[in-house]
Amino acid sequence: MSSTVTKREDFNVFLPSEIFLDIYKLFIMIRQPILEAKEILLRRHRRSLLKDIEKIVEIPEEKREMLLDTLTDLVVIEDIDVEAPKRANEKINNLLIHDKEIGNSIAKLDRELKTLNKKQREQLYREMCMKLSGEIKKIRIVTNDAAKEIEDIKMVLAVDQFLYTLDKFLTIHLSTWRKFDLDVLNYAAFSLLWLDALRRGKLKFENFYDFSSLLSLLSENKHVSKFDDSFIELMASV
Amino acid sequence: MYYSLDTNLIFGLVNTYDSLHQESVGVVNTYKNKNFKFIWLQKVRTEAHIRFQEKLSIVVVEFLKWQNNMIKLWNDDKALKSFLNEKINELQKTNPYRKNFYGYLHSKVIDFKTNDGNPHYLFSYLSELSSEIPTIIEKEILNRCEAIDLSLLSPPERKKSRELKF
Numbered sequence: 213m214s215s216t217v218t219k220r221e222d223f224n225v226f227l228p229s230e231i232f233l234d235i236y237k238l239f240i241m242i243r244q245p246i247l248e249a250k251e252i253l254l255r256r257h258r259r260s261l262l263k264d265i266e267k268i269v270e271i272p273e274e275k276r277e278m279l280l281d282t283l284t285d286l287v288v289i290e291d292i293d294v295e296a297p298k299r300a301n302e303k304i305n306n307l308l309i310h311d312k313e314i315g316n317s318i319a320k321l322d323r324e325l326k327t328l329n330k331k332q333r334e335q336l337y338r339e340m341c342m343k344l345s346g347e348i349k350k351i352r353i354v355t356n357d358a359a360k361e362i363e364d365i366k367m368v369l370a371v372d373q374f375l376y377t378l379d380k381f382l383t384i385h386l387s388t389w390r391k392f393d394l395d396v397l398n399y400a401a402f403s404l405l406w407l408d409a410l411r412r413g414k415l416k417f418e419n420f421y422d423f424s425s426l427l428s429l430l431s432e433n434k435h436v437s438k439f440d441d442s443f444i445e446l447m448a449s450v
Numbered sequence: 451m452y453y454s455l456d457t458n459l460i461f462g463l464v465n466t467y468d469s470l471h472q473e474s475v476g477v478v479n480t481y482k483n484k485n486f487k488f489i490w491l492q493k494v495r496t497e498a499h500i501r502f503q504e505k506l507s508i509v510v511v512e513f514l515k516w517q518n519n520m521i522k523l524w525n526d527d528k529a530l531k532s533f534l535n536e537k538i539n540e541l542q543k544t545n546p547y548r549k550n551f552y553g554y555l556h557s558k559v560i561d562f563k564t565n566d567g568n569p570h571y572l573f574s575y576l577s578e579l580s581s582e583i584p585t586i587i588e589k590e591i592l593n594r595c596e597a598i599d600l601s602l603l604s605p606p607e608r609k610k611s612r613e614l615k616f
Contacts, residue, residue, distance in 0.1 A: 352574060359573040360518060366511050372577040373507070380581070425500050428584055 264317035284409040297402035467553030488597040499584040524569040
């Protein structure tokens with residue numbers, strides 16, 4: 213597989229900014245599903261945590277951009293393989309927990325998530341994935357409309373295919389897996405940052421496709437082990 | 451006896467517009483008549499998915515340049531047909547090696563129209579089509595020759611498969 217280069221290029225010419233408006237919101241929703249469980253927190257008399265939620269979600273634009281810039285650096289790697297989202301996840305968590313402004317709030321919500329029982333957590337993950345799937349469909353309406361206005365649609369098409377594949381990946385896993393696999397969240401979070409890395413010109417166009425193909429294969433080969441050696445071998449040789 | 455599918459044969463079987471489609475079907479039928487069983491290795495299967503998807507995406511981009519013209523002509527069958535034929539002929543002159551994929555995509559646009567597809571969502575339809583290639587290939591190969599994927603066999607069956615002769 214060809215290497216990923218972090219050279220910045222002006223991709224914004226080809227990509228409407230509306231596509232990326234909610235990347236942070238969606239990423240943080242995956243990373244911190246309890247953000248979506250305000251009723252659970254209220255039932256448990258944990259009103260104080262609502263302030264932490266607000267702090268994480270409503271961060272100033274400048275800070276949000278800086279955070280995304282650092283986070284996208286973590287996902288832009290050479291020779292992407294099926295384990296990449298898992299490896300990046302540890303670094304992402306580390307970065308968020310140690311962030312001066314939102315680190316404490318993230319840690320508090322993490323602790324709260326751990327107090328939920330397994331069934332509640334699984335339900336939360338599933339609901340969050342369904343919501344994410346709905347949000348992706350909304351973004352795809354934007355890409356569809358943008359395609360009529362833009363002359364060079366190669367990039368918009370690639371982004372739309374990526375979003376469709378991510379949505380399909382989530383939907384297939386939600387409908388076929390009896391037990392929720394946390395790796396699905398790693399893949400989803402990684403995917404959103406990968407998409408934002410494209411906007412930031414940190415990915416070459418041809419490399420952007422690599423992860424899309426990988427997700428597509430993982431969706432199609434749900435009956436095959438995710439870490440089947442042949443995938444890794446093939447992805448390394450393409 | 452077993453026959454192992456390769457990427458080009460898969461392309462030929464799946465794409466009815468491929469110049470080797472008839473020959474590919476012929477090869478499969480010949481071996482079927484000889485009671486051969488078909489297998490496709492995971493690597494070949496994955497490679498076929500990626501390559502087909504890549505080639506189709508290139509052609510989708512070329513087609514979508516005329517998206518707005520197609521939307522305007524959508525309700526006029528004759529005009530749309532003539533427009534597409536003219537544009538595809540132009541493309542084929544420039545890129546004759548993509549002829550198979552132009553034909554394939556042309557047929558899919560017509561399918562979309564025949565099934566009352568909304569032209570304003572042609573972009574999403576074609577985008578999904580190229581993303582669905584792995585599913586399309588899987589179905590077509592299963593229908594044509596019921597190929598077995600060795601990686602899906604149980605451990606004892608896999609052990610047995612090492613003794614296969616091609």
